[in-house]
Amino acid sequence: MADRQEKLSVAFAWLSALLVPALLAMVTGFLLRRGLPSLQVALWFGDTPPLAALLHGAPVFDGIWPACLGTLYLVALVALMAVPLGVASGIFLAEYAGGRTKLAFSFCIELLAGIPSILMGLFGFALILFLRRSFAPEANTCLLLSAFCLTLLVLPYLISSTRLAIESLPDALRLTGASLGLSHWQLIRRILLPASAPGIFSGVILAIGRAAEDTAVILMTGVVANAGTPGSLTAKYEALPFHIYYLAAEYQSPAELAQAFATALVLLALTGLLLLAARRLQAGLEIK
Amino acid sequence: MAARLLYCAAAVSALAVLAILAFLVYFSLPLFQGDQLAALFSWHWRPLQNEFGILPMIAASLALAVSSMLVAYPLALGVCCFAHGLGPDWAARPLLVAVRLMSSVPTVVYGLVAAFSLVPLIRGASSGSGLCWLAALLTLAVLALPTIVLLLDNQFQRLESEIRLTAAALGLTRVQEMLQLTLPLSSRGLVMAAILGFGRALGDTLVPLMLAGNAPQPPLSLLDPMRTLTAHIALVVATDSQSAAYNSLFACGLILFLLTVLVNLGLRRIRTGATAHG
């Protein structure tokens, strides 16, 4: 009886274990088959000469270059806002907070981590409604708003990865620093932060990947299909994940659909590379 | 000085969640006047006839999250058991690498692939458009699978480092170790992974938006279209309706927020229970 249970379990484990790589292969295979033929220079720049677009900012009409730029700006803005805030909060929780403060802050941040991304978008949307009703009647959804909402989305990842990286350092490091007469802040700044840098960086990279791939937040906070290259912080913009979503729903021709698949390949490569970079940093950490 | 700055940063981060809650509550307030609240909890969403019931969306969200968990959870458990003793040792690492890669695939990419592979399949096998509960369920299961696997893997790894040698010394095979020791001993982790996966499935927007058909009706058949709370929020914002629709929007947000809080409290309860015993 027990023997049969064992055999059944092993069989089921094999089944699920085979299914996972099969699914992954199916998804990438499908994307490659449908998207690879369109993965050419024209995918990025359409009919505009690439150099003109890159150097002189010539407008690109049916390429994904504006969407690439939009995602790049978005990610840069998010990094600018989220990294200092997240890392600082992580340091505070790991090194300074104690007792009730620590409990309360951790609870709030855990909660923030669990909030669906669409609610971050809704928050941004509500913020604009609020601003319009109060002191900025012409406020509208824009690049900056999206970046702000995405910051809320990735903040908990940054905080917990920073906190974990610092808290898992050996006690000996702390004692050494203290025995040399370093103040608490000097100890953090000169010893703990450098030693936990790989862990913190890998958290930053994963957070950037999360910001680059999210669609639900930007959907509600300013992304549009044909904005061209983003002109300012308060302008509408295009982004890669939204481009895919938009084409999947509204494609007019097989060529546009093929572009959607090619764009998906580009985005997949981007997030895959970010994951790889983060893993490398972590692996380096484990060897030390 | 440094400590004060850091404190401010952490306070801002922690207050963010309260700010979100405050905005949701503030914009839902108009609903608590008159009989709007009762109108909200009806099964009919017909903006043109001034009916703004959101019960179908609540039901759809819960049904989709639970059903996708029913598919994803056993599979994730199987994968984890495979990587920790039920499969050959050499296969464990590559399998987990594959799972990590899966977790890095953007949601919108899963949605795209499913919309042009899975949906046509369902369309061919049934009469509808193929955009339905089933399509969203299967795709969401794939999406949530890595989250569950990685959490369980973490759990099993920690436990195994404790019991591996003892189990081997007692003459247990790897399979027996997994079935008789690791699994029963990690019951809390198993529940936590299920709750976390449920939360992940509940909060996803893009998969139901792209694949479930978005018809605001109660989920009665796997082949019927459905509309979740998340997709509903995205749709209403996109289609600039009149202000009564807006109000219901924030009610949906509030409900989603409360469900998230419940999920979190559940996780927390299990975790603190675990430390009290350990």
Added chain:
Amino acid sequence: MKAAIRVEKLSVSFAGKHVIRHLSLEIASGGPTFLVGRSGSGKTTLLRALNRLNECLPGCATSGQVELRLGEQWVDAYAATTNVENLRRRVGMVFQSPNVLPLSILRNIEMPLKVALSLPADEAEARAEQALREVHLWDEVKDRLSQAASTLSGGQQQRLCLARTLALRPQILLLDEPTASLDFKAAQRIEDLLLELKSRYTLLVVSHSLGQARRIAESLFVLHDGERIEALSKDVFQDRDALFSVMDELI
């Protein structure tokens, strides 16, 4: 003999569990003074109470009085007016296993000088060289100062840690089993160094090697279960048989 450290009714507990209880002792300047005892008897905790390092570990509570003679005046280590960082700079510590920081050889010594003492770069460098010479490490590392400190051998690392502490110019040196993780030859070099240093610093050494204590200790304390401390006179611990009877008691 002048006293350098006075401990009065010291108690230290971690998460409510007492490691040291109502301990009083007086340690003479110079030394080396050795502190021996069974493992778990609280030797390390006692040592760390002197430079308030226990406070860096979670759940620690300390009561009682510790007075240290720094320069010509007595400093109450746990007084509210005492600057703890300053205290730790003047009461240096060397740990059991060499704990080099993940920095270069030179930076290991320079960083605390620049950061904790705010010394200018040239002065920090001069002090680093002086400290490395003091521990006879200079000739071995002068051509590879920018290499990672972790590339040194265990014995060299421990001497680097000693140099790093000496560079801060402490008056009291606490050494927590400084040779326990080293091989015989490297341990020998550290012992020789301690004998050279005893004229300039007050040395307090935690050790579990009675042989080592017999060779270089000037005075010796035995700690029992964190509660009772017993001073052995020099003729007792210099006498091999008497020492063996103490050893029996310890085991």
